[in-house]
Amino acid sequence: MEALRHQICVQADPRRLGELREQLFQICSAEDVPAHTARLLVLAIDEAISNVIEHGQLNESDKIVDLSMEIDPERIVAEICDRGKPFDPTSARPEPDTSSHPRRGFGLYLIHKIVDEIHYTRTDDGHNVLTLTKEVG
Amino acid sequence: MPGLKIQREESRDGLVYFELEGLLDAHNFETLEGLFEKYFAQDAYRFVIDLRRLEYVSSSGAGVFIGAVGTCQDNGGDIVLVQPSQEVREIFELLGVLQIFPVVRTREEAEEVLAKKAK
Numbered sequence: 001m002e003a004l005r006h007q008i009c010v011q012a013d014p015r016r017l018g019e020l021r022e023q024l025f026q027i028c029s030a031e032d033v034p035a036h037t038a039r040l041l042v043l044a045i046d047e048a049i050s051n052v053i054e055h056g057q058l059n060e061s062d063k064i065v066d067l068s069m070e071i072d073p074e075r076i077v078a079e080i081c082d083r084g085k086p087f088d089p090t091s092a093r094p095e096p097d098t099s100s101h102p103r104r105g106f107g108l109y110l111i112h113k114i115v116d117e118i119h120y121t122r123t124d125d126g127h128n129v130l131t132l133t134k135e136v137g
Numbered sequence: 138m139p140g141l142k143i144q145r146e147e148s149r150d151g152l153v154y155f156e157l158e159g160l161l162d163a164h165n166f167e168t169l170e171g172l173f174e175k176y177f178a179q180d181a182y183r184f185v186i187d188l189r190r191l192e193y194v195s196s197s198g199a200g201v202f203i204g205a206v207g208t209c210q211d212n213g214g215d216i217v218l219v220q221p222s223q224e225v226r227e228i229f230e231l232l233g234v235l236q237i238f239p240v241v242r243t244r245e246e247a248e249e250v251l252a253k254k255a256k
Contacts, residue, residue, distance in 0.1 A: 110228075
Protein backbone atom coordinates (compact mmCIF):
# COMPACT_ATOMS: atom_id res chain seq x y z
CA MET A 1 0.00 0.00 0.00
CA GLU A 2 1.30 3.45 -0.89
CA ALA A 3 2.18 5.69 2.04
CA LEU A 4 0.07 8.81 2.47
CA ARG A 5 2.05 12.02 2.75
CA HIS A 6 0.84 15.04 4.71
CA GLN A 7 2.55 18.42 4.49
CA ILE A 8 2.18 21.02 7.24
CA CYS A 9 3.72 24.45 7.36
CA VAL A 10 4.30 25.30 11.04
CA GLN A 11 4.77 28.82 12.39
CA ALA A 12 7.82 28.68 14.67
CA ASP A 13 5.93 30.16 17.59
CA PRO A 14 5.26 28.31 20.86
CA ARG A 15 1.72 29.76 20.87
CA ARG A 16 0.97 27.65 17.80
CA LEU A 17 2.07 24.32 19.26
CA GLY A 18 -1.38 23.41 20.57
CA GLU A 19 -2.91 24.01 17.15
CA LEU A 20 -0.22 21.85 15.55
CA ARG A 21 -0.80 18.97 17.97
CA GLU A 22 -4.53 19.13 17.30
CA GLN A 23 -3.90 18.98 13.55
CA LEU A 24 -1.56 16.01 13.95
CA PHE A 25 -4.08 14.14 16.08
CA GLN A 26 -6.73 14.72 13.42
CA ILE A 27 -4.44 13.33 10.72
CA CYS A 28 -3.57 10.29 12.82
CA SER A 29 -7.22 9.68 13.61
CA ALA A 30 -8.21 9.94 9.94
CA GLU A 31 -5.43 7.48 9.03
CA ASP A 32 -6.47 5.03 11.78
CA VAL A 33 -3.16 5.31 13.60
CA PRO A 34 -3.59 3.62 17.00
CA ALA A 35 -4.20 6.20 19.73
CA HIS A 36 -1.17 5.18 21.78
CA THR A 37 1.17 5.47 18.77
CA ALA A 38 -0.39 8.81 17.83
CA ARG A 39 0.05 10.22 21.35
CA LEU A 40 3.73 9.32 21.45
CA LEU A 41 4.46 10.48 17.93
CA VAL A 42 2.74 13.83 18.48
CA LEU A 43 4.75 14.29 21.66
CA ALA A 44 8.03 13.54 19.82
CA ILE A 45 7.18 16.03 17.05
CA ASP A 46 6.12 18.64 19.62
CA GLU A 47 9.46 18.21 21.42
CA ALA A 48 11.48 18.42 18.19
CA ILE A 49 9.73 21.58 16.99
CA SER A 50 9.89 23.15 20.46
CA ASN A 51 13.67 22.62 20.35
CA VAL A 52 13.89 24.36 16.97
CA ILE A 53 11.87 27.29 18.31
CA GLU A 54 13.88 27.58 21.50
CA HIS A 55 17.40 26.83 20.30
CA GLY A 56 17.39 27.25 16.51
CA GLN A 57 18.03 31.02 16.55
CA LEU A 58 15.72 31.43 13.56
CA ASN A 59 15.81 34.72 11.71
CA GLU A 60 12.54 36.63 11.56
CA SER A 61 12.17 35.68 7.88
CA ASP A 62 12.82 31.97 8.58
CA LYS A 63 10.26 31.39 11.32
CA ILE A 64 8.64 28.54 9.48
CA VAL A 65 9.16 24.84 10.05
CA ASP A 66 8.13 22.42 7.32
CA LEU A 67 6.73 19.17 8.61
CA SER A 68 5.83 16.19 6.49
CA MET A 69 4.38 12.89 7.66
CA GLU A 70 4.25 9.70 5.68
CA ILE A 71 1.89 7.16 7.13
CA ASP A 72 1.64 3.55 6.12
CA PRO A 73 0.24 0.62 8.10
CA GLU A 74 3.66 -0.36 9.47
CA ARG A 75 5.35 2.94 10.22
CA ILE A 76 5.11 6.70 10.32
CA VAL A 77 7.95 8.86 9.09
CA ALA A 78 7.96 12.51 10.17
CA GLU A 79 10.40 14.92 8.54
CA ILE A 80 11.06 18.27 10.19
CA CYS A 81 12.88 20.87 8.14
CA ASP A 82 14.03 24.28 9.41
CA ARG A 83 16.59 26.99 8.68
CA GLY A 84 17.93 27.31 12.21
CA LYS A 85 21.52 26.91 13.30
CA PRO A 86 22.99 23.43 12.67
CA PHE A 87 22.14 20.97 15.40
CA ASP A 88 22.47 17.19 15.29
CA PRO A 89 20.20 15.60 17.90
CA THR A 90 20.85 12.01 16.86
CA SER A 91 23.43 10.99 19.45
CA ALA A 92 21.79 9.01 22.24
CA ARG A 93 20.77 10.95 25.31
CA PRO A 94 21.42 9.59 28.79
CA GLU A 95 18.52 9.17 31.15
CA PRO A 96 18.03 12.43 33.07
CA ASP A 97 19.53 12.40 36.55
CA THR A 98 16.34 13.16 38.43
CA SER A 99 18.10 13.12 41.80
CA SER A 100 19.47 16.57 40.96
CA HIS A 101 15.97 17.73 39.90
CA PRO A 102 16.92 19.40 36.61
CA ARG A 103 14.19 21.58 35.11
CA ARG A 104 15.18 21.30 31.48
CA GLY A 105 16.81 18.97 29.01
CA PHE A 106 14.22 16.21 28.79
CA GLY A 107 13.02 16.81 25.25
CA LEU A 108 15.73 14.97 23.33
CA TYR A 109 15.67 12.11 25.81
CA LEU A 110 11.93 11.75 25.20
CA ILE A 111 12.35 11.82 21.42
CA HIS A 112 14.96 9.06 21.55
CA LYS A 113 12.78 7.05 23.91
CA ILE A 114 9.73 7.32 21.64
CA VAL A 115 10.98 6.87 18.09
CA ASP A 116 12.53 3.78 16.50
CA GLU A 117 14.88 5.66 14.17
CA ILE A 118 16.26 9.17 14.13
CA HIS A 119 18.24 10.69 11.29
CA TYR A 120 19.69 14.17 10.76
CA THR A 121 21.06 15.96 7.70
CA ARG A 122 22.33 19.50 7.24
CA THR A 123 21.72 20.41 3.62
CA ASP A 124 24.04 22.48 1.46
CA ASP A 125 21.45 25.25 1.31
CA GLY A 126 21.34 25.60 5.09
CA HIS A 127 18.42 23.47 6.21
CA ASN A 128 18.29 21.09 9.14
CA VAL A 129 16.34 17.97 8.20
CA LEU A 130 15.39 15.72 11.10
CA THR A 131 13.65 12.46 10.27
CA LEU A 132 11.80 10.54 12.98
CA THR A 133 10.49 7.05 12.26
CA LYS A 134 8.04 5.27 14.51
CA GLU A 135 6.75 1.78 13.98
CA VAL A 136 2.98 1.52 14.31
CA GLY A 137 1.74 -0.67 17.10
CA MET B 138 -7.78 26.37 21.31
CA PRO B 139 -7.76 25.00 24.86
CA GLY B 140 -4.83 26.21 26.94
CA LEU B 141 -3.95 25.77 30.58
CA LYS B 142 -6.23 26.62 33.48
CA ILE B 143 -4.90 26.58 37.02
CA GLN B 144 -7.22 26.84 40.02
CA ARG B 145 -5.51 27.60 43.29
CA GLU B 146 -6.46 27.24 46.91
CA GLU B 147 -4.52 27.64 50.14
CA SER B 148 -5.37 25.96 53.42
CA ARG B 149 -4.89 27.56 56.82
CA ASP B 150 -2.22 25.02 57.69
CA GLY B 151 -0.08 26.02 54.74
CA LEU B 152 -1.03 23.48 52.08
CA VAL B 153 -1.32 24.76 48.53
CA TYR B 154 -3.72 23.14 46.06
CA PHE B 155 -3.41 23.45 42.31
CA GLU B 156 -5.97 21.96 39.97
CA LEU B 157 -4.63 21.86 36.42
CA GLU B 158 -6.84 21.59 33.38
CA GLY B 159 -5.94 21.49 29.68
CA LEU B 160 -2.52 21.44 28.10
CA LEU B 161 0.86 22.19 29.67
CA ASP B 162 3.56 22.75 27.07
CA ALA B 163 6.49 24.90 25.91
CA HIS B 164 4.15 27.84 25.48
CA ASN B 165 2.71 28.03 28.99
CA PHE B 166 5.01 26.12 31.38
CA GLU B 167 6.39 29.41 32.73
CA THR B 168 2.96 30.26 34.13
CA LEU B 169 3.12 27.20 36.40
CA GLU B 170 6.81 27.77 37.15
CA GLY B 171 6.04 31.33 38.21
CA LEU B 172 3.31 30.15 40.57
CA PHE B 173 5.62 27.70 42.30
CA GLU B 174 8.22 30.47 42.67
CA LYS B 175 5.61 32.76 44.21
CA TYR B 176 4.79 30.19 46.87
CA PHE B 177 8.43 29.30 47.50
CA ALA B 178 9.03 33.00 48.22
CA GLN B 179 6.38 32.65 50.95
CA ASP B 180 8.06 29.53 52.38
CA ALA B 181 5.24 27.28 51.15
CA TYR B 182 6.63 23.90 50.15
CA ARG B 183 3.69 21.51 50.50
CA PHE B 184 1.57 21.14 47.37
CA VAL B 185 -1.34 18.99 46.27
CA ILE B 186 -1.60 18.97 42.48
CA ASP B 187 -4.80 17.60 40.98
CA LEU B 188 -3.97 16.33 37.49
CA ARG B 189 -7.23 14.59 36.65
CA ARG B 190 -8.08 17.14 33.98
CA LEU B 191 -4.60 17.82 32.60
CA GLU B 192 -4.72 16.24 29.15
CA TYR B 193 -1.19 16.83 27.93
CA VAL B 194 2.22 17.66 29.32
CA SER B 195 5.39 18.12 27.29
CA SER B 196 8.93 17.84 28.66
CA SER B 197 9.03 21.53 29.53
CA GLY B 198 5.91 21.09 31.67
CA ALA B 199 7.23 17.94 33.32
CA GLY B 200 10.46 19.81 34.03
CA VAL B 201 8.55 22.34 36.14
CA PHE B 202 7.31 19.55 38.42
CA ILE B 203 10.71 17.86 38.56
CA GLY B 204 12.47 21.10 39.50
CA ALA B 205 9.80 22.14 41.97
CA VAL B 206 9.65 18.83 43.81
CA GLY B 207 13.40 19.11 44.47
CA THR B 208 12.93 22.54 46.05
CA CYS B 209 10.00 21.27 48.11
CA GLN B 210 11.76 18.15 49.37
CA ASP B 211 14.90 20.15 50.20
CA ASN B 212 12.72 22.34 52.42
CA GLY B 213 10.82 19.62 54.22
CA GLY B 214 7.82 19.59 51.92
CA ASP B 215 6.67 17.65 48.89
CA ILE B 216 4.44 17.66 45.84
CA VAL B 217 1.69 15.06 45.89
CA LEU B 218 0.02 14.28 42.57
CA VAL B 219 -3.66 13.39 42.55
CA GLN B 220 -4.80 11.04 39.79
CA PRO B 221 -2.61 11.97 36.84
CA SER B 222 -4.52 11.30 33.63
CA GLN B 223 -3.35 8.35 31.53
CA GLU B 224 -1.61 10.70 29.09
CA VAL B 225 0.29 12.54 31.80
CA ARG B 226 1.20 9.35 33.67
CA GLU B 227 2.57 7.90 30.44
CA ILE B 228 4.89 10.86 29.88
CA PHE B 229 6.12 10.87 33.49
CA GLU B 230 6.78 7.13 33.17
CA LEU B 231 8.72 7.64 29.92
CA LEU B 232 10.88 10.18 31.71
CA GLY B 233 11.33 7.79 34.62
CA VAL B 234 10.21 10.42 37.13
CA LEU B 235 6.88 9.12 38.39
CA GLN B 236 8.58 7.48 41.35
CA ILE B 237 9.89 10.77 42.74
CA PHE B 238 6.34 11.98 43.42
CA PRO B 239 3.83 10.51 45.84
CA VAL B 240 0.80 9.70 43.65
CA VAL B 241 -2.59 9.27 45.33
CA ARG B 242 -6.24 8.99 44.37
CA THR B 243 -7.87 11.69 46.47
CA ARG B 244 -7.16 15.07 47.95
CA GLU B 245 -7.66 13.59 51.43
CA GLU B 246 -4.97 10.99 50.81
CA ALA B 247 -2.67 13.77 49.61
CA GLU B 248 -3.32 15.73 52.81
CA GLU B 249 -2.40 12.66 54.87
CA VAL B 250 0.90 12.32 53.02
CA LEU B 251 1.71 15.98 53.55
CA ALA B 252 0.57 16.02 57.18
CA LYS B 253 3.51 13.76 57.95
CA LYS B 254 5.79 16.44 56.52
CA ALA B 255 4.22 19.33 58.44
CA LYS B 256 6.71 21.63 60.11
